[in-house]
Amino acid sequence: MQIKNLCDACKMTKKAVEYYAEKGLIHPRTLENGYRNFGEEDLESLKKIKVLRRLGLSVQSIKEVLTAADEQRALRTFLNIEELERKIEGEKQELLQELAAKKDYEAVSLRLDGLEQKETILRRLLNAFPGSYGKYLCLHFARYLKEPIQNREQEEAFQRILGFLDAVQFSLSPDLQEYFEMVTGNFDESFVESLEKNMEAAVDDPKSYLESNREILETYAQWKRSEDFQNSPAGRLYAQLEKLNREQGYDTVFIPAMKILSPSYRRYQEELKKADCIFRERYPEFS
Amino acid sequence: MQIKNLCDACKMTKKAVEYYAEKGLIHPRTLENGYRNFGEEDLESLKKIKVLRRLGLSVQSIKEVLTAADEQRALRTFLNIEELERKIEGEKQELLQELAAKKDYEAVSLRLDGLEQKETILRRLLNAFPGSYGKYLCLHFARYLKEPIQNREQEEAFQRILGFLDAVQFSLSPDLQEYFEMVTGNFDESFVESLEKNMEAAVDDPKSYLESNREILETYAQWKRSEDFQNSPAGRLYAQLEKLNREQGYDTVFIPAMKILSPSYRRYQEELKKADCIFRERYPEFS
């Protein structure tokens, strides 16, 4: 197929097609006379490219989607990034509204500092932990990232966080990766919200949480003790995640820096620790 | 003030400052040695520019805000545009979600057609009718702009709509303009929603609407008949808007084309007309 026919078929300009070819999204053969010859697979690619471009993905992102082993998963990864961007834009819009109402540029500027700091961290989180796990981490940490940096110590903690996130190599064995995606794949926002609420309740008042959820916790504890668990995908995933946390500095760099950067996160961690002690007293096998 | 001091004071790079000077957002004097001399007013401008850029406004938009007679109003205008963009992006994100779930590129492509058509019309609506009136019109018409174009007739109607919106000169006398902004300035989304709901109820079942709102309608009708109304800003505004509608083709071009483009809008207009007849029977002075 020559370029004109192709352009008619996918409703694109020659220049756009040439651009995608140059960037390696499609692969026409070149004939002896210099003419390009496009195949059916190029047409199919272009149809997808057009939809994805109209949905706002960059050409580079589209290339990654098209060449990904699992197209769906790649799409979800970019979906997560776009979702984050949209949320940030929503907050920016609120600030613009405030500005239009009160004209206080300085107050808005301070809030923008906090917002941009949050954005950089969450963006790198998504980058470091692609897929649904990153999304979960974003939703978890977002609430503790509203305060702008106030002093040098926080600034340094912020830099350590970025350094950590740029360096992490989050890799699971392929089978566990698939299992992990399956489990976290249907995490939507409201579900994570309810998880967090649940966790909050447990942390706030661990004793009564233990009481009211005794049965389910007993069952879970029993399962975790069992050999079945150790050999199950869940058990192996748990072990690998713990290992990653220890080896890559999640526990030794990221969390301590977060506690310095965000006072509210420090409070949360302290409560968590207290709750954890009470919890371990009852279920020592969780340690 | 020389450029280095200025950059330190507003935390920008030299290049950014030079760019804004080139685009005419700030106005340094040039000394004999070729050095630029910046004043306090340039610093103030740059602080605003920085906040507005971080909030996502283009340099051109910022220039318009800074040179506008009424800064707040200019800000609100751009706020409306950004709100529209965000809503569209939200819908695009839903489509991306659908794509990630079902991978049906063709279905998504069709829905994108409808979405993009809606976007072009609403964008030009905001352009043609800046400020809160445009926002109201957007919220009003958005619901009737979901269906993609199916035939040549609709395509032509679509083009007539764009032609109309690009050509309208929406101008009120300055005092009425101010009055209009005051009245519509606090139109937020939920308020317009309730207006639309109210209107829908009236159109759906005009008789019982007339019954249950008799008192308020009587008072309103009485006021509209009075000389007070003719001379009030409200009365003069009403007259000017009607004149604009007649003279600029709102009634003769835009509305008829909308009825062709959107079947749901045609149905709405038909219901409206029926309701209007019943209404006029009771209150002939409204004609």
Place this chain on the structure above:
DNA sequence: TTGCTCCTCACGTCACGTGAGGTGGC
């Protein structure tokens, strides 16, 4: 003279649009 600041080009980015100038195919 040295080190610092200032200036004006000029090129790169991203995803193409819009020609210009030249060639192949029928």
Place this chain on the structure above:
DNA sequence: TTGCTCCTCACGTCACGTGAGGTGGC
């Protein structure tokens, strides 16, 4: 030969970043 299609530059967009190369001020 004519009209159509194809090709490859090259420049423009937007909001700057990143030098390069040259000059002013102290």
